[in-house]
Amino acid sequence: MGKLPHFNRTNFAKWKHLMTAYLIGLHPDIWKVDCNGFEPPVDPKNPTLDEMRIIHLNGQATSVLLSALDGDEYNRVIGVDIAKQIWDTLHLAHEGIDKVRKARIDLLMAKLNRFITMDGEGPQEMIDRLMTMVGKIRRYGCDELDDHKVVKIMLEAYSPRNETIVTLIRDKKKFE
Incomplete structure (x- = not known):
């Protein structure tokens, strides 16, 4: 067991x-x-x-x-x-009660909206940190955070550091 x-x-x-x-x-x-x-x-x-x-x-x-x-x-x-x-x-x-749970979701979502890559952080470390935060939000019962939004946040967090990769990914989506 x-x-x-x-x-x-x-x-x-x-x-x-x-x-x-x-x-x-x-x-x-x-x-x-x-x-x-x-x-x-x-x-x-x-x-x-x-x-x-x-x-x-x-x-x-x-x-x-x-x-x-x-x-x-x-x-x-x-x-x-x-x-x-x-x-x-x-x-x-x-x-907590629903109000407390919703407030915690709101705080985590605000933090997620400010999510950026840290200095010296590689792509895998950034993704791990992002997914930890997403997991917390989902465990509180937030169902509005789908995979598409998570990928968008990841790309936006990574874009200031590596514009070439993000541009290639965006261009690829235009042709699909």
Whole structure:
């Protein structure tokens, strides 16, 4: 199954992605319980087989989530025994509500619009830096940043440094 992704309060988006894959890999129903939560049994003293299965899945998801947290993050959710509540608490603490998420996207998009090649930076380093920024923006849920826009930003960032390459690429597009 692979190593449990641990979260130490850095790069929540990456941890969330890895944890999602990990929980689905354990069993898709574990991920469903984590996303959707579950209804407590109608009769807690006499749960049905299906209710027992859901309780078990929640226990598995809760155990995995709690095991993945460092001490400070664990303290944030101590006493919570429903996987969805743990997930939502971590999500809110690290990605915020929609207004905060949109503000973070706006800040990253503004930074992306000012993206330039750094002195002494080669094309691969520039592309790696650009794609890291694009990945952050996309992980916050921005869907307006398609591959065409990314290539345009890359070309504009590279053009002041190497006008010949950018001109050749632009000319090629005219003939296509």
